[in-house]
Amino acid sequence: MSYATQKLAEEKVFKDPVHRYIHVRDQVIWDLIGAREFQRLRRIKQLGTTYLVFHGAEHSRFNHSLGVYEVVRRIIDDIFTGRPEWDESERLVVLCAALLHDLGHGPFSHSFEHVFDLDHEKFTQAILLGDTEVNAILKRVAPEFPQHVSDVIAKTYGNKQAVSLISSQIDADRMDYLQRDAYFTGVSYGHFDMERILRVMRPREDQVVIKQSGMHAVEDYIMSRYQMYWQVYFHPVSRSAEVILTKALHRAKELSENGYKFAYEPRHFKTFFDRTFSLADYIALDEGIVMTYFQEWVHEEDEILADLCDRFVNRRLFQYIEFDPAKDYRKLSELEQLFKKAGINPAYYLVFDSSSDLPYDFYRPGEEGERVPIHLLMPNDELRELSRSSEIVEAISGKRRTDHKLYFPEDLLKDDTKKKAVKKQILQLLYGQA
Amino acid sequence: MSYATQKLAEEKVFKDPVHRYIHVRDQVIWDLIGAREFQRLRRIKQLGTTYLVFHGAEHSRFNHSLGVYEVVRRIIDDIFTGRPEWDESERLVVLCAALLHDLGHGPFSHSFEHVFDLDHEKFTQAILLGDTEVNAILKRVAPEFPQHVSDVIAKTYGNKQAVSLISSQIDADRMDYLQRDAYFTGVSYGHFDMERILRVMRPREDQVVIKQSGMHAVEDYIMSRYQMYWQVYFHPVSRSAEVILTKALHRAKELSENGYKFAYEPRHFKTFFDRTFSLADYIALDEGIVMTYFQEWVHEEDEILADLCDRFVNRRLFQYIEFDPAKDYRKLSELEQLFKKAGINPAYYLVFDSSSDLPYDFYRPGEEGERVPIHLLMPNDELRELSRSSEIVEAISGKRRTDHKLYFPEDLLKDDTKKKAVKKQILQLLYGQA
């Protein structure tokens, strides 16, 4: 028997709070879960800084990755297998892609990638194709197998049904994370009837479609997604933490470039500061390491670095106001001037941040970020784009919503031991005339 | 208005997956939550190594501490307030004790305390009474207030109702952790009707008793506890991880004492190795830091340290067999000899471990670990010890259950590139004649 088809002597199950159990029968999947690059995902939180607002959100990407695998496994094994439109030989590559799709995420990905100009998707591919335990396992299946898994994740794979299961407007990735993040945060959004959606998914030519009878379950899923974005993922307080984290990393980088002598040397970051890092350097990072540095840097001589690290470690966050960049642009430069006068460096302490989401979109050829729409499979066997059947989805289709905030350290501004007058002026500008 | 009675302008709520919401109205509680020693609990997992078996169990002691606070708050504010047997002036000290009862826990407490001969309860008290942000906040209430909080946690406080709420056979601590650990692991044990139990709790002389009508809910709670101990807390695989962790710390300590030159210096551990640590040294530790060292030590020259760290970080755990120390004592020495012959150091690679629990006990005067029993408040206003009313509780009262396991690295023993014969002999001894 080939490695690709090798089954475990006895099925293994993982107790999972979201899907009850995660079932593993394939030796390949079992081996991948044990690989060190996959175990590393235990040390990277699924929701970055969100745990500073929703204290339950301490779950890792390891959790979520197992979940996505399980959702795809159920779709294939319970729904697709045996249908003529589905090519069963694609099963293993999709399961591997599901399990490994987040492999390249680094610590606090969003901030980290931003500061060091990295891209976690490229790292996912580097781990799949580079000198790693994961690669060794995948190669045992077939020499070209690592590339296939990588292609599914990169959406360049030939079989678009395979791609759709992992990346589309209704894919296993989203279905897992909406439910999982709702479970761990404890919010009441994020519930939808996934079992129903799975039962009405059908492989069909170059996509995965939804039987019309499942339309309302899909509406519910889209609304869940919308609520989770605005209630959890874009929560202004966790964005405050992210802003501080980003600025602290920026400061460390800047100090390093300027030859600052760290009391606690940034050994793990050095190759990122000077962009000489290897894949191994990247894999060696995790959130515990970042936090270790931040805790030490609280004692650095550089006041900005020490303060920002202290803020992040001990959750002393920035305050924020709504801020419309179109309307209030002038105010921003005015504030920057006043911050300087007050002795507070605006490059680190006055931060404009936007979040934006498009809950659903149909196909708009030629537009940026064009998306494959969700298609309903009608009783007469035709396909119909979702927003043409659903009034609720139509109502929000293509409507991008954006939220702008301006972040600042209210505590420093209210500390009136010095520069009292200018600080008062700043506060008036921020909060309006008192 | 005094600090002790100061209320927030608007009640703060934390979304909590177990209790739905955690409510904070007292300024003191709000300030304590923001203290750095309390925020540090976010970096210490509630269940240590259990997440290596139940991947959902990544929640921190911060989570649990808020939960215990909320349970006590509900008992006092919803049930006790206004009853003549309850002294409302005890409210704040109990709330603080509930919130802070786990403050002294270090990273992977069990292993850490064992290797370095520490006691988290003493650290809790040191943090309450020492030079800390928590202490400063408590002192603002009253100079003797930190000591009172410490006494409640240490069970030496005069008002035994206060003590009972935090530490008894049916206290807020247990009620929170059973439910919380069940929620995050996803197991179906751990459910009981806490709302019902809270409603039937009554302050009564020097204890907290349960109205007889709630007896079945209490039975259910005791059974939940029993199941959680054997299904989750004593799970043999998470004990395997703990065994490895303990041995790795032992090795590092031993190496340090023997003057070994670490490639990655154990800066954070040094004062623990030579027992010169300060309170600040202890507070500076957390699980991210321990993991940072372990990941670096995978590359140490010392093979034992490197191997044990690799096992822990990448979840390459020891296997185990049932082992009856009374019956199999001779076998253990035999195995130790054979391990040495095979070139595997038994001090690190052959580990005997026991877990033991007493699900419930009535009062046995003079015996070790004597416990305050649970008393039912009968309709005629008399008290009756629980096991005298409940057949199920009677059946398990005072019955200690113990589980013994012997842990070893099966992978090394099955590696037959060298010492094949002696390893085969070991495996036969461990697993019985093949």
Added chain:
Amino acid sequence: MSYATQKLAEEKVFKDPVHRYIHVRDQVIWDLIGAREFQRLRRIKQLGTTYLVFHGAEHSRFNHSLGVYEVVRRIIDDIFTGRPEWDESERLVVLCAALLHDLGHGPFSHSFEHVFDLDHEKFTQAILLGDTEVNAILKRVAPEFPQHVSDVIAKTYGNKQAVSLISSQIDADRMDYLQRDAYFTGVSYGHFDMERILRVMRPREDQVVIKQSGMHAVEDYIMSRYQMYWQVYFHPVSRSAEVILTKALHRAKELSENGYKFAYEPRHFKTFFDRTFSLADYIALDEGIVMTYFQEWVHEEDEILADLCDRFVNRRLFQYIEFDPAKDYRKLSELEQLFKKAGINPAYYLVFDSSSDLPYDFYRPGEEGERVPIHLLMPNDELRELSRSSEIVEAISGKRRTDHKLYFPEDLLKDDTKKKAVKKQILQLLYGQA
């Protein structure tokens, strides 16, 4: 102590699957629950014929009425009490109105009211004000108290906050039934964070408003409502059962008017057939009684009555097709002619039925069914109509959705033992050319 303020010696609690516990402290409430007119609600299903589609939906209006009471009680006792805008002397009248608002519902209300031209709201008032146990209890509070309760339910009461709690676009009635009906049917819609909504409700002049921070919870509630309407309440199969029930009652009435001699005399219905019924006659009815007649009437000589009753009792329902009355009007008369030719009475066997819902609306002065909109209480203390803040709500505001179906007995039409040709013609007209 007056009856109005009399408390039970010990609080009574009802175990409720939706709200966990329902708490009763007021003697008046306790007495009302025991009144025979209230106990009668146990014999009337909350969702009429829906249990024939969702088998779990067997819960009664008794269940729901307790739930609405509990929601109002929590709003008042946990949120409103103590706020200057809230007049605590209104508490009891609102609690009574919440508990009793559905008192006048008859068996399978919708069909029954339609056939006999009744109005359950008038019966609610008749029971409150007439010679009943409920009235006797309310009068003990004060002579004018029954009228006040009736006014709150009829929305004519002076205090509009009181009215709003029971009848508005976000009231306790809806919040209970959405959750309760979701729970008993088992659908995954119907979930929203009621606890959150309750916490942000505020009494304000002549309405109840929602703090802006709760906007997303309200969006979720409106979406839940939308889904429940289309997935559960308007389910075409339960409407099929309702159509049959209505037609069976019609037939019995018509037969009675025509002097038909029933084998099983319609004793309980007679005064409704000839419109001489008393309040006592109405109260005497329930769904068990209706079913008793239907089961007996299966054996009546009149074939139409016997067949319709058999269909309802044994769930042999009509089939249906989408039917656009504007476009297909001509087809309907054609079908009626063909049904007659086929010997199937179209008055009973060809039924057009519409369902229609308006998920949310803002205030449109002068329009039919004008509604009080939901107002958000902004941080600056101004009020803002919900759809002006919520894009999702704006998208569906004022959009009425209607569903038209045509019901018919497919089994009779497919029975080709006689009139085969005309039946084939009918089926072709219904389903399109085969």
Added chain:
Amino acid sequence: MSYATQKLAEEKVFKDPVHRYIHVRDQVIWDLIGAREFQRLRRIKQLGTTYLVFHGAEHSRFNHSLGVYEVVRRIIDDIFTGRPEWDESERLVVLCAALLHDLGHGPFSHSFEHVFDLDHEKFTQAILLGDTEVNAILKRVAPEFPQHVSDVIAKTYGNKQAVSLISSQIDADRMDYLQRDAYFTGVSYGHFDMERILRVMRPREDQVVIKQSGMHAVEDYIMSRYQMYWQVYFHPVSRSAEVILTKALHRAKELSENGYKFAYEPRHFKTFFDRTFSLADYIALDEGIVMTYFQEWVHEEDEILADLCDRFVNRRLFQYIEFDPAKDYRKLSELEQLFKKAGINPAYYLVFDSSSDLPYDFYRPGEEGERVPIHLLMPNDELRELSRSSEIVEAISGKRRTDHKLYFPEDLLKDDTKKKAVKKQILQLLYGQA
């Protein structure tokens, strides 16, 4: 294709709140669900009078029967199919037996069977084998098939694995009703990890055994069962309602035998009073019909019948005290004498009632009610009786618990308008010296 193997064109699913979905693929099962004898189960409550205590418990035996079918279907289709020890040709007979095992239940079975000396199990068999729609469907499978289904239910079937799935100490019947009754009542007992138990069930010779790794899940199930019996099924208040119901039926029977002229003739009961009933008479009964009579009989001239019916319909129940028949036997005759003196007929108004349960038992050869024990399948492939492995189960094995109560109308005894002295004496005897 034969009828036995005929599949539906598309799988049908029922939304079920306990098992999420109930799946039907077999034409035979689909036809049985539509049979009128099965639809009749919608009109019989699963828990009889329990809804008068737990208002959510309004669910029917129809609900439960679908649930048992689904549990058996999952065991067979997901776990047993393909295992050599399991004979797949038994599948359909077990599914039918699961679905139909409660077919013979009448209205308020317990009381009804007691008064009229009936046995619902005999009726189940009569419906399976008699002239019914269910029988016609089963006969289409094979002439002997109805008898086989009947044998499985009666436990006389040759294949004991088949019998075990429906009737044993851990069968699909119990697993469904514990969870279902917990769900509808809303109590927190009744939860156990059924999915886990199903996964470890194994067919083995003449029984179904449980892999040892599932032992704790089974312990949890046994504890759930214990709690549900004492918290829900034997609740003293629902037994009060049952006592009244039984006595009312007794009275009606006695009156009928004595030639009493009913204002509302007991047409549906007559053949039961004189024991001339047919199967059709029995099938025609349901709880709506019983309630219809009771509501009418409230107006009967016979005061006892009228009063008992009023008590049942309007929930005016008897009070109760603990009563030890061994110790208090003399008191009972004394009370009977005093009741007579007080003009209250003790045959109807002073009722002794016992409930008794044996939570688990191992095999005790030759003893009454001998039970097949639960066997664990050990890793070495041997079987071991559960209580030999589980300390908790051992602790309660074979321990029968009994509860005795004495019921009486406290309201009549406290009505001091006449016979004041003797009533006072009765109350003193019941409640002890005041």
